[in-house]
Amino acid sequence: MADAQSQSTQPPKTHSGYGVSNSLEGGDSVVEDLSVDDIAVDPVLSFPKIEGFFQPYFDWKKSLNQRFGLQLQLSYQALYQTTNEDVGETNALADRFQIQGAWTLLNRGTKNAGRLTFRLENRNTINSDIPPSQFGFQFGSVAPSGTGFSDFGLALTELAWRQSTFDGRFKFIFGKISAISWYNTHALSSSMRGFQNTALQSSLSKPAPGRGIGLGFGYEINPNLVVVAGVHDANGKTAENPFDTIGQKEFFSSVELRWYTTTPERARYDKVSLQLWHQDRLEDSGTPSSIGATFAASHLFNDRYYAFMLAGVSDGKASIFEKDVLAGVGIAIDTKHRINSDLIAFAVSWGDPSTEALREQTTAEVFYRFQLAERFVITPSIQYVRNPAANIGFDDAWLFGLRTRWTF
Structure with missing residues (x-):
């Protein structure tokens, strides 16, 4: 698997230590980004002079971590999507810059460390009327086709x-955080490194509040059995002041039990989980109180073949789907006798909407994550939607995408 180096018995080679x-x-995590993106990989193209130019920068990052316990990361990613379907906009392009x-x-160098985490980002469309996050809605899909590439500016x-x-x-966390990256995820859930369609990142039978308090x-x-739980602002909006909605006292609550089926070091890949959740009634939208459960199972075979399956059911209108199932596989590609840096992945999902007026929808995606240069990745993808839930005028639709990502 492309990121399996980070789970091996030997410490991976890193840029900043x-x-x-x-x-x-799961994927939408500051600490996961800091760790995974710092791992040195073997790209197709090598530029020693450019790497030498950036080396003092990574030495400076390493010294910040060693002297002050401060880890930093910058990244720039862009996503272009297009379709040949007869819809309003046939192209969407947006970028996302993060610090x-x-x-x-507290307690640096110990297992009882305390740390402050932060993410400042800027998301914008580029020469298009809509961002990729809204692109699939044009033909009636109820799942965003370009997760994470919206247009809210700086936040x-x-x-x-x-x-x-x-x-x-x-471990505990408090602050403005994600309510969805903790539960019912798999190793390819990240919209930066994995699947782009939301329906293939996690079960959409659970609610998806924005980042809030x-x-x-x-x-x-024990080392193989972990419980994860949380209470989150059900009205949280990622790009807005979290104190604007927390006063409504409407919450999304969740508890998830995880069993790591091999070793804790392979927890990202080899696990089984069961989540139970509840969301309060949302007065402003009239969404009734809802409950549900999700299940996930995954395993990495021979450090190369990754298989996963997720499912969920719900009672209420808080989630997109009343029930859904998704499954997929990722295969690490050994190119030019390199350590596994490239990845091809495929997944398909079926969902029955929680709104009776909508029809069942099937979504599929295949992508190839290509490590072109050190810290620079390109990912072409194809998405297929069968029976878009909100538009009976379409039997199916195809989308083609290209994502680029540069980390430093």
């Missing part, structure tokens, strides 16, 4: 305190 993350979160970091201020999307106690067995914790019952 950040090491392997012990986060309990994020983790500053260990502080995370500011949180993370603390570990009891020799690292108990939340409290979460994880407890290691």
Whole structure:
């Protein structure tokens, strides 16, 4: 698997010495980005002079971490999507620039560290009327085809305190955080490194509040059994002031039990999880109180073949689907005798909407993540939607995309 180097018994080679993350979160995570994106890979093209030019910058990052416990990362990503379907807009392009970091201020170098995490980002459309996050809605899909590539401008999307106690067995987080990256995810859930369509990142039978004020914790019952739970602002909006909605006192609550089927070091890949959730009634929108459950299972075979399956059911109108199932596979590609840096992945989902007026929808996506140069990745993709739920005028639709990402 492309990121399996971070889970091997030998410490991976890194640019800034950040090491392997012990986060309990999925793809949309500051600490996961800091760890995974710092791993050095073997690209197709090598530019020694350019790498030499940037080396003092990475040495400076390493010194910040060693002296002050401050880890920093910058990234720039762009997504272009197009379709040949007869819809209003046939092209969508947006970019996303991020500055994020983790500053260990308590008990640095121990298992009971406390750190401040943050993410500042800027998302904008480029020469298009709509961003990729809205592109699929044109032909009636109820799942965003370009997750994470919206158009809200500059915003502080995370500011949180993370603390570990009891020799690292108990972890908690409080602040402006994600309510969805903690639960029912798989190793290819990241919209920056994995699938682009939301329906293939996690079960859409659970609600998806934006980033708002939340409290979460994880407890290691034993090395292979962990419980993760949290309470989040159900009205949170990622790009807005979290204090604007927390006063409504309407919450999304969740508890998830995880079993790591092999070793904790392979927790990202080899696990089974069961989540139970509840969301309060939302007065402004009239959304009734809702409950539900999700299930996920995944395994990495021979450090190359990754298989996953997720499913969920719900009672209420808080989620897109009343029930859904998704499954997929990722295959690491050994090119030019390199360590596995490239990845081809395919997944398909079926969902039955929670709104009776909508029809069942099937969504599929295939992508190839191509490590062109050190810290620069291109990812072409194809998406197919069968029976778009909100538009009986379409039997199916095709989307073609190209995502680029540069981390430094």
